[in-house]
Amino acid sequence: xxxxxxxxxxxxxxxDRFRADFDELAQIGATPEGGVNxxxxxxxxxxxxxxxxxxxxxxxxxxxxxxxGNLSGVLRSRDPAAKTLMIGSHLDSVPNGGRFDGSTGxxxxxxxxxxxxxxxxxxxxxxxAISFTDDEGCWRSLFGSRAVAGLLTEDxxxxxxxxxxPFRAALTRAGxxxxxxxxxxxxxxxLAGYLELHIxxxxxxxxxxxxxxxxxxxxxxxxxxxxxxxxxxHSGTTDMYRRRDALRGxxxxxxxxxxxxxxxxxxxxxxxxxxxxxPGAFNIIPSEADLLVECRHVNxxxxxxxxxxxxxxxxxxxATHGLNFNSEQVAHVPAAHMDxxxxxxxxxAARHLNLSTLNLTSYAGHDSQILSxxxxxxxxxxxxxxxxxHNPREFTHWENVIKGANTLLHAMLSYAxxxx
Amino acid sequence: xxxxxxxxxxxxxxxDRFRADFDELAQIGATPEGGVNxxxxxxxxxxxxxxxxxxxxxxxxxxxxxxxGNLSGVLRSRDPAAKTLMIGSHLDSVPNGGRFDGSTGxxxxxxxxxxxxxxxxxxxxxxxAISFTDDEGCWRSLFGSRAVAGLLTEDxxxxxxxxxxPFRAALTRAGxxxxxxxxxxxxxxxLAGYLELHIxxxxxxxxxxxxxxxxxxxxxxxxxxxxxxxxxxHSGTTDMYRRRDALRGxxxxxxxxxxxxxxxxxxxxxxxxxxxxxPGAFNIIPSEADLLVECRHVNxxxxxxxxxxxxxxxxxxxATHGLNFNSEQVAHVPAAHMDxxxxxxxxxAARHLNLSTLNLTSYAGHDSQILSxxxxxxxxxxxxxxxxxHNPREFTHWENVIKGANTLLHAMLSYAxxxx
Numbered sequence: 001x002x003x004x005x006x007x008x009x010x011x012x013x014x015x016d017r018f019r020a021d022f023d024e025l026a027q028i029g030a031t032p033e034g035g036v037n038x039x040x041x042x043x044x045x046x047x048x049x050x051x052x053x054x055x056x057x058x059x060x061x062x063x064x065x066x067x068x069g070n071l072s073g074v075l076r077s078r079d080p081a082a083k084t085l086m087i088g089s090h091l092d093s094v095p096n097g098g099r100f101d102g103s104t105g106x107x108x109x110x111x112x113x114x115x116x117x118x119x120x121x122x123x124x125x126x127x128x129a130i131s132f133t134d135d136e137g138c139w140r141s142l143f144g145s146r147a148v149a150g151l152l153t154e155d156x157x158x159x160x161x162x163x164x165x166p167f168r169a170a171l172t173r174a175g176x177x178x179x180x181x182x183x184x185x186x187x188x189x190x191l192a193g194y195l196e197l198h199i200x201x202x203x204x205x206x207x208x209x210x211x212x213x214x215x216x217x218x219x220x221x222x223x224x225x226x227x228x229x230x231x232x233x234h235s236g237t238t239d240m241y242r243r244r245d246a247l248r249g250x251x252x253x254x255x256x257x258x259x260x261x262x263x264x265x266x267x268x269x270x271x272x273x274x275x276x277x278x279p280g281a282f283n284i285i286p287s288e289a290d291l292l293v294e295c296r297h298v299n300x301x302x303x304x305x306x307x308x309x310x311x312x313x314x315x316x317x318x319a320t321h322g323l324n325f326n327s328e329q330v331a332h333v334p335a336a337h338m339d340x341x342x343x344x345x346x347x348x349a350a351r352h353l354n355l356s357t358l359n360l361t362s363y364a365g366h367d368s369q370i371l372s373x374x375x376x377x378x379x380x381x382x383x384x385x386x387x388x389x390h391n392p393r394e395f396t397h398w399e400n401v402i403k404g405a406n407t408l409l410h411a412m413l414s415y416a417x418x419x420x
Numbered sequence: 421x422x423x424x425x426x427x428x429x430x431x432x433x434x435x436d437r438f439r440a441d442f443d444e445l446a447q448i449g450a451t452p453e454g455g456v457n458x459x460x461x462x463x464x465x466x467x468x469x470x471x472x473x474x475x476x477x478x479x480x481x482x483x484x485x486x487x488x489g490n491l492s493g494v495l496r497s498r499d500p501a502a503k504t505l506m507i508g509s510h511l512d513s514v515p516n517g518g519r520f521d522g523s524t525g526x527x528x529x530x531x532x533x534x535x536x537x538x539x540x541x542x543x544x545x546x547x548x549a550i551s552f553t554d555d556e557g558c559w560r561s562l563f564g565s566r567a568v569a570g571l572l573t574e575d576x577x578x579x580x581x582x583x584x585x586p587f588r589a590a591l592t593r594a595g596x597x598x599x600x601x602x603x604x605x606x607x608x609x610x611l612a613g614y615l616e617l618h619i620x621x622x623x624x625x626x627x628x629x630x631x632x633x634x635x636x637x638x639x640x641x642x643x644x645x646x647x648x649x650x651x652x653x654h655s656g657t658t659d660m661y662r663r664r665d666a667l668r669g670x671x672x673x674x675x676x677x678x679x680x681x682x683x684x685x686x687x688x689x690x691x692x693x694x695x696x697x698x699p700g701a702f703n704i705i706p707s708e709a710d711l712l713v714e715c716r717h718v719n720x721x722x723x724x725x726x727x728x729x730x731x732x733x734x735x736x737x738x739a740t741h742g743l744n745f746n747s748e749q750v751a752h753v754p755a756a757h758m759d760x761x762x763x764x765x766x767x768x769a770a771r772h773l774n775l776s777t778l779n780l781t782s783y784a785g786h787d788s789q790i791l792s793x794x795x796x797x798x799x800x801x802x803x804x805x806x807x808x809x810h811n812p813r814e815f816t817h818w819e820n821v822i823k824g825a826n827t828l829l830h831a832m833l834s835y836a837x838x839x840x
Contacts, residue, residue, distance in 0.1 A: 201657035221656070234621045235810075247694075248675070248678055251674035271704075274702075275667065296655075
């Protein structure tokens with residue numbers, strides 16, 4: 001049997017220490033249902049950041065926070081001119097989210113750096129365990145990684161299109177100067193790459209009975225606000241055939257759009273995540289229904305086709321009920337490909353650890369989707385029980401977390417050494 | 421030509437004085453769109469009540485407020501043992517409602533009492549121009565009239581089924597002791613009847629080119645909270661065919677219920693006035709959709725059939741999408757019949773004034789629906805432009821308001837004198 005080589009074959013993360021970190025972090029913003037509420041820049045998120053900074057210091061690493069609130073622990077190379085290999089994820093959560101999403105990746109990165117430091121391993125790159133600001137988009141989706149990639153625009157901060165005052169206030173409360181977030185941009189030449197461990201948030205690994213998912217690409221994602229405008233009127237006295245009921249039109253859209261995406265776009269994803277109805281009383285016909293709409297597809301051309309179809313369905317449903325309609329694109333992130341060399345490093349690390357792998361597309365957006373525009377990126381997934389995510393019941397067996405962390409450790413070492 | 425007799429044939433309301441009141445009241449809680457926001461017990465509602473009390477005093481009438489916050493101007497009969505004929509409506513509005521709903525009836529009643537007092541007319545009943553608390557149901561639908569009719573229960577005030585603390589706080593802020601609201605009940609034997617002028621909130625008078633609607637009955641009304649429970653999950657990563665999307669099921673219900681009521685219940689009315697979606701983010705599959713549902717029908721048996729159909733549709737839509745479902749009845753007011761003698765008095769008054777009439781059913785709930793359980797009730801409607809109501813664009817030509825007020829004046833006089 002020819003054992004695949006690894007530069008430090010016996011190296012492993014410290015499972016107990018990692019677990020203690022994980023359990024401590026899960027207490028910050030813990031919800032009664034067993035999940036976490038750590039919306040970006042909320043008091044809970046700020047507590048988690050302070051806790052992470054303490055852990056970085058305790059590990060003897062250098063605390064670094066940039067002008068967009070990204071927070072890192074750095075293990076410097078002896079070569080002051082070395083590039084930086086970032087490894088990380090995010091500490092923020094969706095509302096009432098799970099304990100694993102983001103946290104696992106950040107803490108795995110920290111643990112890897114601790115192990116490398118303890119073993120006095122010398123690398124030709126600086127290592128940076130990083131937590132990116134607002135990955136989940138409580139304020140601005142993938143804000144921290146967009147800042148690093150130089151993709152923020154004045155519209156993200158100023159009041160050109162929308163009132164950004166609450167966002168600026170939240171940044172300021174977190175000690176981030178809204179006028180300086182652009183300074184977080186890093187030159188591509190300073191970076192060696194970015195690696196992220198994350199839960200799969202799906203069931204493909206479990207169904208295929210594999211340990212490690214090697215991400216080959218990330219789907220594109222577009223979000224819209226769709227607003228249907230009707231006429232408020234007394235619900236009892238208005239002729240049933242002359243109503244302009246904004247909610248009735250919106251409901252028809254939700255039903256039809258779900259059906260059409262399933263019928264025509266096998267790899268497409270559609271979600272209507274929320275509706276706000278005005279004025280919102282038992283006895284008033286709704287005058288306005290404001291929908292949160294999201295589309296994902298891995299193929300840019302089909303994605304664009306699918307988006308056009310969805311807007312067209314909305315227009316038809318509005319017309320059916322005599323409503324006016326407006327659509328506003330809120331966010332767009334194009335599909336991304338992961339770096340071949342990093343994918344190979346992950347494969348090799350998994351083989352070294354006798355773990356099975358599966359290549360897969362990520363249907364969730366991640367910071368690597370953004371960072372892949374400026375530096376080579378790679379991601380590895382670990383199995384999620386029943387695929388549940390963005391939910392307090394999100395769960396991954398600790399054994400799988402450790403398998404993922406050890407794969408991350410060996411993949412980053414071999415990739416970092418190859419940089420020399 | 422045989423002119424129908426009226427006890428005081430030349431008597432008319434003072435249009436200018438009435439109009440000045442109307443315009444003043446419309447300023448209280450005025451919205452930029454030209455409507456009013458005077459939610460029951462809100463600061464605006466309390467201002468309107470204080471203004472009304474001043475007007476009552478200025479007219480030389482007696483201010484009376486009962487333990488449920490109903491506010492009246494009383495013109496006492498010389499007979500201290502006389503019964504009371506109530507005339508009125510409500511000063512509260514729906515959110516962003518119109519200027520005519522409720523206000524017109526309260527101010528017409530006040531104006532009628534002023535005219536009767538000025539003309540030193542002696543009647544065998546006390547007259548009471550009354551504004552009932554929370555007709556619109558911002559807190560508890562038809563609260564004031566239910567208190568007078570002795571239909572309040574401990575559930576309306578105490579925390580047996582729901583948390584009523586905010587309602588109790590609102591009552592207390594308005595100077596109403598929550599423990600004493602039951603004291604507002606009046607014995608049936610003390611009452612001669614109740615008369616109300618109201619805008620039609622529909623288009624039947626205008627289409628038939630009639631001046632005055634003589635209400636023969638009021639539809640029954642039931643409201644429900646329907647809740648669909650699914651499972652929150654990541655919108656990108658969860659298999660499109662294994663989602664338990666609460667909003668998708670709720671939307672299907674809204675579409676199907678609207679279609680089914682129109683198809684099977686020609687006289688039935690259905691409204692879904694609001695939806696609250698949890699957790700409510702672009703990238704989370706909705707775990708909960710909470711709907712405000714309302715049914716109306718003039719026939720009790722068909723009403724009950726229709727309600728069962730709607731609940732059944734909701735259960736089917738929930739099952740289709742793997743959701744759990746719960747329905748909670750929030751309010752139920754049975755259909756009501758108006759008093760024949762009062763209807764005749766309205767007819768006779770309109771004939772005296774050379775106004776045309778149309779008998780019609782009210783598809784809106786009114787305090788007379790409640791009060792008809794303890795005393796004879798009658799209502800007259802005046803035309804609403806385009807039937808628009810519960811909307812800032814609600815409008816009635818002033819000429820029609822005056823026709824209605826004069827009909828009210830003569831109807832109450834002939835009914836009051838017949839009481840002797």
